[in-house]
Amino acid sequence: MKSLRLVLAALLTTGTVVAADSQMLQRGHEEEQHSCVQCHSLRLVESQRLSRNSWAKEIDKMIGWGAPVRDRQPLLNYLPRQSSDAKPVPQPELTGSGVPQKSNH
Numbered sequence: 001m002k003s004l005r006l007v008l009a010a011l012l013t014t015g016t017v018v019a020a021d022s023q024m025l026q027r028g029h030e031e032e033q034h035s036c037v038q039c040h041s042l043r044l045v046e047s048q049r050l051s052r053n054s055w056a057k058e059i060d061k062m063i064g065w066g067a068p069v070r071d072r073q074p075l076l077n078y079l080p081r082q083s084s085d086a087k088p089v090p091q092p093e094l095t096g097s098g099v100p101q102k103s104n105h
């Protein structure tokens with residue numbers, strides 16, 4: 001019985017951690033929508049594949065250029081996850097003719 005309780009406790013704790021984590025990611029997403037859309041599209045942001053360190057530098061560079069970031073931490077959690085250098089590089093968007101679209105970035 002004791003071990004069952006331990007397992008339950010472990011499961012509950014994991015659930016809480018996952019919930020907190022997804023809340024943090026959600027805040028990162030909201031921060032991105034708020035702070036990173038004034039000067040370029042989010043495609044420019046989300047098509048990057050950077051390490052956590054490079055994202056930190058990138059965020060600071062954008063803040064230096066005037067990005068209205070309210071809270072840097074959620075972005076630092078979100079962007080390296082969303083656009084990690086461990087992920088494959090995204091395919092360019094194709095037009096109906098199968099030709100890659102010209103980017104306006």
Ligand code: HEC
Nearest residue numbers: 035036038039040044045048058059062065066067068105
């Ligand atoms: C004040 C305007 C401005 C805001 C706000 C802004 N950026 Fe940028 N960003 C730029 C400019 C200018 C460039 C470089 C020119 C280009 O390629 O369009 C750029 C380019 C980038 C690039 C491409 C790599 C590079 O460094 O050139 C990334 C990634 C990026 N921005 C991320 C972000 C993120 C993340 C945010 C939100 C925290 C953000 N930007 C908000 C102006 C801005």
